[in-house]
Amino acid sequence: MSDISSLGYVRIQVSDPDAWRTFAFDVMGFAEGSGPDPDALYLRMDERHARIVLVPGDVDRLLGVGWQARDQRALARVVDTVEAAGTPVERLPVTDADERRVEEAIRFTDPCGTPVEVFHGPVLDHSPVVTPHNSRFVTDGLGLGHAVLPVTDMDAAYRFYTEVLGFLPRGAFRLPTPPEYGPMRVRFMGVNPRHHSLALIPAGAVGDPGLIHIMVEVAGLDDVGRALDRVMAAGHPLSATLGRHTNDKMVSFYVRTPGGWDLEYGTDGLLVDERYYTAEEITADSYWGHDWSGASGA
Ligand SMILES: [Fe+2]
Known part of the structure; x- marks a missing residue:
């Protein structure tokens, strides 16, 4: 590990x-x-x-x-x-x-x-975690969630995270690109049972904000649904509608933050059993939902 x-x-x-x-x-x-x-x-x-x-x-x-x-x-x-x-x-x-x-x-x-x-x-803060809407975040043994970063040199970045830092490959998603570009893949990596704590996405250039999305996980579908209600009521643009991912099985939506990057807010993420896992290539990122067509410049 x-x-x-x-x-x-x-x-x-x-x-x-x-x-x-x-x-x-x-x-x-x-x-x-x-x-x-x-x-x-x-x-x-x-x-x-x-x-x-x-x-x-x-x-x-x-x-x-x-x-x-x-x-x-x-x-x-x-x-x-x-x-x-x-x-x-x-x-x-x-x-x-x-x-x-x-x-x-x-x-x-x-x-x-x-x-x-x-x-x-x-350093821990032992005071009660009082969330305004009683949301319960899932972090125990799994960390904050995941970060998705743009990379201009996938091979170098993937080698760095896996071979130097020891991240574990947790599969890929081959992007539909013209053959002359050769295969381009989104790469997912984990460091604990959370399916991925890091994903790298090929990018032509990396400028501000230097971040594609952060995922946080909450304990139940009702937490996700209520957050989605609040997002819609407040008029924040959805980058992707509610859906379930094929690799980490997360049911989530993506909202565009005031920072110009997305926050993925989900539940029911897969816990990987490293004894049996082998890296897989997915051919769709979601079973249903996650409609990105309304995204603004994502
Ligand atoms: Fe994600």
């Missing part, structure tokens, strides 16, 4: 924090967490202080995908393998680790320019 054990947090710069405050808490039902930056929004899902940290700024931009390592030895192994692969690693000062509410963290850039952080020792 990988020295990475889960998707711990994401840090994202947002240009419209006021819109985000309403969207994140009133509509999507995250609990409001706390943190050292009075201007930042801390989206809480569980006993972590925050799983999603939104920092106000001039443009919408992914600041860091935070992967959790089991302990300090696992983090040290990650440092060694990343540096051995020729990627410089920055050790974050204690003040930055404190700000992230972790014991120790490092930062580097993946082959396609995505800022990556790896940490161990998350």
Whole structure:
């Protein structure tokens, strides 16, 4: 298994924090967490202080995908393998680790320019997780959810995540492209029983926001349905309608966030039994639903 054990947090710069405050808490039902930056929004899902940290700024931009390592030895192994692969690693000062509410963290850039952080020792918040609409987020042993990133060099990125960081291949989806382009695939990878904690999508270029979507999982279909009602009532554009995915079996919808990327909100995700799993290629991404035709520039 990988020295990475889960998707711990994401840090994202947002240009419209006021819109985000309403969207994140009133509509999507995250609990409001706390943190050292009075201007930042801390989206809480569980006993972590925050799983999603939104920092106000001039443009919408992914600041860091935070992967959790089991302990300090696992983090040290990650440092060694990343540096051995020729990627410089920055050790974050204690003040930055404190700000992230972790014991120790490092930062580097993946082959396609995505800022990556790896940490161990998350500091817990034992106060009750009070979500505004009583949504229950599914994170135990599985992490935040998944992140889907655009990559300009799939081979380099896929090799980096699987061979250097030890992510486990969890299948692919071959995109319909003209033969002269050769096969192009979306790649899915996992680090725990969640089917995928990371997916990479081929892109011609990677600009802001540098993020395609984040998936969060809630405990039941009623949580998804009620969130969908609130999204529709608030007039947020749906990028994809309710549907069930073929690979992780998630029943979800995709809503366009105020940051110009999508939030996938789902339930009933597959738990992979690594003893029997072999990587598969899917030929459709959904059994039903997930109509992307209404998406705005997605
Ligand atoms: Fe997804």
